[in-house]
Amino acid sequence: MIRGEQLSKYFGDVAALNATDIHIRSGKITAIMGGSGSGKTTLLRLLAGLEQPTGGHVWYGDEDLCAMSVRRLYELRESMGMLFQYSALLNSMNVYDNVAFPLHEHTQLDESVIRTMVAMKLEQVGLRGFEHLMPSELSGGMAKRVAFARAMAMDPRIVFFDEPTSGLDPISAGVIATLIQDTSRKNRMTSIVVTHDVHAGLAIADHVILLWQGDIIAEGPPDAIRQSDDARVQQFLHGRPDGPIPFSRSTTSYIDDLTHKPGTIRLQS
Numbered sequence: 001m002i003r004g005e006q007l008s009k010y011f012g013d014v015a016a017l018n019a020t021d022i023h024i025r026s027g028k029i030t031a032i033m034g035g036s037g038s039g040k041t042t043l044l045r046l047l048a049g050l051e052q053p054t055g056g057h058v059w060y061g062d063e064d065l066c067a068m069s070v071r072r073l074y075e076l077r078e079s080m081g082m083l084f085q086y087s088a089l090l091n092s093m094n095v096y097d098n099v100a101f102p103l104h105e106h107t108q109l110d111e112s113v114i115r116t117m118v119a120m121k122l123e124q125v126g127l128r129g130f131e132h133l134m135p136s137e138l139s140g141g142m143a144k145r146v147a148f149a150r151a152m153a154m155d156p157r158i159v160f161f162d163e164p165t166s167g168l169d170p171i172s173a174g175v176i177a178t179l180i181q182d183t184s185r186k187n188r189m190t191s192i193v194v195t196h197d198v199h200a201g202l203a204i205a206d207h208v209i210l211l212w213q214g215d216i217i218a219e220g221p222p223d224a225i226r227q228s229d230d231a232r233v234q235q236f237l238h239g240r241p242d243g244p245i246p247f248s249r250s251t252t253s254y255i256d257d258l259t260h261k262p263g264t265i266r267l268q269s
Contacts (some may be wrong), residue, residue, distance in 0.1 A: 082159070085146050148179055
């Protein structure tokens with residue numbers, strides 16, 4: 001369904017994603033995993049058309065997302081859903097209006113039909129009856145479930161999930177992971193899940209892509225990832241502090257910085 005061809009993204013001199021080929025399978029759950037700063041969210045934003053790549057192409061079928069008109073891109077986005085890392089609920093709207101928002105914006109449905117659809121989506125996430133609450137009155141887990149309901153409001157063919165279990169307690173994280181898995185299976189939906197949650201990613205995914213410093217270092221079904229003999233993969237899966245993946249991403253000499261060698265920033269007295 002979605003193909004990235006030699007896809008890259010640079011922010012100044014910093015490579016967030018190196019020239020990468022990627023294939024997102026139709027009707028499957030693809031988990032994009034890796035540590036902080038590995039390029040996961042950058043890749044997600046490129047695939048969703050929220051960022052333009054520095055190089056390469058994103059293909060939706062035979063259409064090049066990077067060469068698409070703004071009008072066609074907006075049309076395509078009506079078949080997409082997005083669950084943002086921090087839920088991104090509209091603070092001035094209650095739960096009902098947040099979930100109904102895409103239906104109000106993109107359809108001409110009667111309000112009675114929209115009300116029925118919102119009730120169905122909230123029932124799906126276990127929050128029917130909470131329509132009147134404001135985002136500030138929701139727990140983190142509830143906010144994620146409302147955001148999930150909003151992402152599903154238009155019955156999308158493709159849904160992007162950016163760190164869907166981040167910051168949640170184990171039960172709430174399990175609920176969200178189960179919702180993603182069940183909804184994807186029942187609706188034959190294509191799901192792209194960006195996560196550093198090893199347990200959730202391997203549990204729900206059909207295909208896993210593991211990134212490190214903008215490169216794919218492993219991909220395949222969850223069992224193949226678990227059995228990988230790549231030391232970087234095993235370090236990430238087991239959360240080991242020591243290994244080939246360093247903690248520091250600094251590109252300058254620590255000693256040079258401390259001794260104020262040319263090219264470093266000095267504090268003014």
